[in-house]
Amino acid sequence: MREIRCIVFEDGELIKALLAHGRRTGKALPAGHISSFEIQRSKDVIARMTITSDEGGKTIVPTSGAELAAAMIAYCIDRKVPVPAQSAKSITVIDDHVALKITMSGD
Template sequence: MRELRCIIFENFEVIKAITGHRRRIGKPLPAGQIGKLKITTSPEIVVTLELLPDDGHSLFIPSSGAELAAALIAFCIEQRVPMPVSAKKALTVLEGNIAIKITKS
């Protein structure tokens, strides 16, 4: 028997997760406002943040794979959402939102 659990993130939570993770690893986002968040799924899940700096030229900052997963898992831990260490974790898109699918044997 296996257990399946999904944690679905709202866009503002994804933004907080990515900005927090980048700050922790020493690669903070440049100054400016975050405009849009775009999710693409082919060939892999990529979240792209549109950054609107003061100079008026948009920057597009992608996050995917292990980096995106690490950001979301760290966000869950900070929010005290249980995250079993031994469970298998995979990124997915549900209802147009990024989610972590957790499978535990």
């Protein structure tokens, strides 16, 4: 028997998770403000932030795969949401929001 739990992130929470992950890993975003945010569902789930500089230039910053999962897991841990270390984790989309899917074995 297995247990599956999904932690669904609102867009604002996912942006906060990505910004915190960038600070933690030293991957700073380009100067400017976040002008748009979208989720792309293809082979992988991709979170895309568009950063607009003060001069009006736009830079798209995509995050997917292990980096996206790491940002989401760290965000959960920072907020004391339990994420079992021995569980399988994956990223999925539920109701147009990105979710961290946690699968635990009942052994």
